[in-house]
Amino acid sequence: MKKIFALSIIMIACIVAGKAQKIKGSDTLLPLSQQEAESYMNSDPSQTVIVTGGGSGTGIAALIEGTTDIAQSSRKIKFEEKQKISEGGKSVKEVVVAFDALAIVVNPENKVTNLTREQLEGIFTGKITNWKEVGGADLKITPYSRETSSGTYEFFKESVLKNKNYKSGILSMPATGAIVQSVGQTKGAIGYIGLAYINKDVKAVHVSYDNGKTFTAPSVASAKDGTYPIVRELYYYYVTAVEKAVRPFIDYVLSPAGQKIVAETGFITL
Numbered sequence: 001m002k003k004i005f006a007l008s009i010i011m012i013a014c015i016v017a018g019k020a021q022k023i024k025g026s027d028t029l030l031p032l033s034q035q036e037a038e039s040y041m042n043s044d045p046s047q048t049v050i051v052t053g054g055g056s057g058t059g060i061a062a063l064i065e066g067t068t069d070i071a072q073s074s075r076k077i078k079f080e081e082k083q084k085i086s087e088g089g090k091s092v093k094e095v096v097v098a099f100d101a102l103a104i105v106v107n108p109e110n111k112v113t114n115l116t117r118e119q120l121e122g123i124f125t126g127k128i129t130n131w132k133e134v135g136g137a138d139l140k141i142t143p144y145s146r147e148t149s150s151g152t153y154e155f156f157k158e159s160v161l162k163n164k165n166y167k168s169g170i171l172s173m174p175a176t177g178a179i180v181q182s183v184g185q186t187k188g189a190i191g192y193i194g195l196a197y198i199n200k201d202v203k204a205v206h207v208s209y210d211n212g213k214t215f216t217a218p219s220v221a222s223a224k225d226g227t228y229p230i231v232r233e234l235y236y237y238y239v240t241a242v243e244k245a246v247r248p249f250i251d252y253v254l255s256p257a258g259q260k261i262v263a264e265t266g267f268i269t270l
Contacts, residue, residue, distance in 0.1 A: 020048040021246060025059015025072040026151055027175045028100060028194040029234055032265045033072055039261055040252045049249055053175065056151030063237055064088070069246050071237040074100065074194070075151030090239040097253050099268035101195040101223040102156060102230040105180070105202035107187050112136040114215040116208045117229070120160050123190060126167030131188060144179045144191035147172040155232050156192050195223070196266030223268050234267070 023033050030053040037049035051072075059071035064084045071077075077092065085092045104120060106112060112135055115123075122128035124143050131139045145166055146153040153172075157163060173179045179191040184201030191202075195218055198204055206215035209229035222228035236253070238246050252258050259269045 020050050021070070021249060022068045023049060023051045023059075023070040023072055023236075024054060024062045024068040026056045026074040026234070027053040027146075027177075028074040028152055028196075029072040029097075031196060032098060032234075032262060032267055035261050035265050036253050036258055037249075039257065040249055043252070043257075044248075047249070055147065055149035056154075057149035060237065063092070063239065069238060069242050070250070073151050073235045073237060074232060075154050076233075076235065077237055085239065090241055092237055092239055093243065095236045095238075095250055095254070096233045096270065097236050097250070098234045098259075098262045098270065099223065100232055100234050101218040101220075101228050101268065102152065102159075102192055102232065103195055103198055103204040103218040104190065104192050104207055104230075105183050105198065105204050106190050107183055107185075108201070108203045109187055110136060110203065112205060113203075114206045114208065114212075116212050117160060118211070120207070121162065121164060124156075124161055124166055124170070125164050126170075139188045142186050142189045143167065143170055144182050144189060145170045145172050146176070146179065146192075147174055152176070152192065152194065159230055159232075160192075194266075195220070195268075198266075220263070220266070220268055231268070 033051045037051050040049060041047050056073035056075050059073055060077055060081050062068035063071040082092055104115060112131060115134060119134050123141055128134060129141055131137050131141055176193050176197050179193055180197055180202055183189040183191045204218050206217045207229060208215045216222050216228045218228050223231045236250055262269045
């Protein structure tokens, strides 16, 4: 308790002095950035890095507003977002820090183990509503999605739904952890999460992007060798004006020590 209290005092002091670096955005990247920040501060006690989530869109909005030093994002920055930064007389830099496989998860009691991209599209757009339509039990499908500010929401729409709209009234969750909890507690549920979030409470299904010819489970190995089809880059964005301040931390994330943490937290190294 004394250690936590002392750390809090140090962090508050650094914030007041304006020395703390702030990272905000993607919930997918949250556990990675937190581990990287902890290790980085252990290697250099003079540094303070504060990491918060909220979604990729929230992080990029904070970057535009100047309330964060680094925006962590599971999607590429949009043209209009870059425009807003440019209108403020600033330029933005993009750094890929890791890769992630997006896993499709169901309740562990669900007997369905294989789904094609077309079936996933049908489920999340509302055309397929019962598990018996995809080889499962006679049970209503309850799909869970991330909220619209999430980069994962947008990536899933682009890669899996081929930019078709999600079903009306889909259950939107504020964080990846909420999807894991909801799918784990609901027999007919299905959702999508970053590879690092898979645990015993959910079951990852095998996915096919070739009309059912081959089905592959999400894993670090299948993402690296290209056999798993739903893989994305994970980004840090910052404005060039703060490059001197943020670059040492980013370089640490890209270093062998930082990439070791990428692997340990369940992401895919560069």
